[in-house]
Amino acid sequence: MKGGCGCSELALKTRKNETKVCGLWSLPDDVFVDCLAQLSRLDLVAIAMVSRRHQYVAASRKLWLMRYWRDSVDPYVYVFMHMYPDPSPRWFVLHPVQRRLKRVNLNLYPVTGSCFVTTDWGIYTIGGLINGKPTSEVRFFDCITHSVYRVKPMKMARSGASASLIEDGENKKKKIYVFGGCWDVADSSNWVEVYDFETGTWELLSVSTPKMPLKIKESMAMDDDKHVYAVDEDGEIFVFSTSESTFCAEGERETNPDDRNDWRLFDQTFFCRGIGGRILWRLPREFGWKEVKGLEELQQQHIIKLCFSVQRMAIFWEAQGPDQILELWYAEITLKMTRRLGNIEWSGAVLSDSSYTGLNLLFADSLYV
The missing domain is CATH 2.120.10.80 (Kelch-type beta propeller)
Structure with missing residues (x-):
């Protein structure tokens, strides 16, 4: 009896410690999900490592919807890219704050x-x-x-x-x-x-x-x-x-369709990637393209993809870093629609690797997750 009581006390203490560590174990499911809905994605990744219950809820679409309506989601840019000499394309994700492109480990x-x-x-x-x-x-x-x-x-x-x-x-x-x-x-x-x-x-x-x-x-x-x-x-x-x-x-x-790539519709305006590092725009019922001004420094770059993220234009280009290391650069651009002016809010290398000899960026788009 005494030994049994000792085991019960030990089990009770263990459960109390687990509750303190996990923090949310004792909460009802609805309250549990409601608490998680207030966390960032990085916090949810950490929470998912605690238990299967945390992992299941953290990856649920119900939680995503709650986070979306509470404005707790962040815009992540996803990229499908072939990095040579890899035999096939891979998915990559760009974190909105860290701004580094990381490979998503998937068997494709x-x-x-x-x-x-x-x-x-x-x-x-x-x-x-x-x-x-x-x-x-x-x-x-x-x-x-x-x-x-x-x-x-x-x-x-x-x-x-x-x-x-x-x-x-x-x-x-x-x-x-x-x-x-x-x-x-x-x-x-x-x-x-x-x-x-x-x-x-x-x-x-x-x-x-x-x-x-x-x-x-x-x-x-x-x-x-x-x-x-x-x-x-x-x-x-x-x-x-x-x-x-x-x-x-x-x-x-x-005219010249091969010189107009990555068309996007934004605020009733067409945008595309032109030649020579130029970003172009026109209205749907007009057929003469004009250049987005204020981005002249990009004309020296080999732009390979254009997309939109959080009401901003996002572009990628390939460059050679120190010691001929292949780099992928990324820039976020705000647009002043009245005069079709662009302003570079941020730019920098998001991928740098000496093991790659070339790349082909096939797709890029942003999602709130």
Whole structure:
């Protein structure tokens, strides 16, 4: 009896110590989640190491939604990049405060030529080439848990396609629309494919179009989320309507389409990456590009990607550091929309490694996590 009481006392003391260490163990689930919702992502990573319960809650979408509405989330930039001589591209993440690009440890299948769609908490990687052949494979990269999941494959194998997250014309729910990428066997019945998040299925969409566009070079969902503005590799401009399932040529052409890359729509204005380190802008109904002023120092850089993060423009460029070490630089730019002026808020090297001989930045976008 005495020994048994001693064990009980020891167990009680141990449980009390565990409660002090873990801090949140004794709280009801709702209160527990409510407390975690006030923490930063770095704090949640540390909390997740305490126990399986902490790990499960820290990675839940319910907690992400609570943190999002409480403005506890931070903008992380995710990059899909091929660093040579690595055999395949990898995911990297850029912390908003530390500003260092870190590799995400994931086992990925080797694929190039994919298209990407960013959702609230993750990124879809769609199609591409595997062993030199187009694939119908689709993966979802969960940016909360840093996990990759298989998604139901498309009906058509596609590579070099274009994809947008837009509002469906019938039920006004967001769906993924994928255009082209199967142009060797393309016709109006298989050129567009749609993914329904609720059913987890793909459906081919028969479209009405007087002319099948060639391979789409750039595409953007417009502000109403019901139209896609697209430019093919010959510079011809098209607009896709979800409500009418039509892909119509606008009768206009984009001059020098190879010199206009990474198109983005921001505050009713198109931006793109031009040649010679220039950032260009134009209004959707105008066809003459103008240069964003105030960024002249970037004209000496080889800019390789443009995206937006926290209402700021973000750009990446490749450079040679000391002793010919390969570096990837990053800059955040605020825009004064009235005069289309840019101001560099921060710039610096976010990756530096002597083991790499070159890089190809395939995708970059920001998410709040």
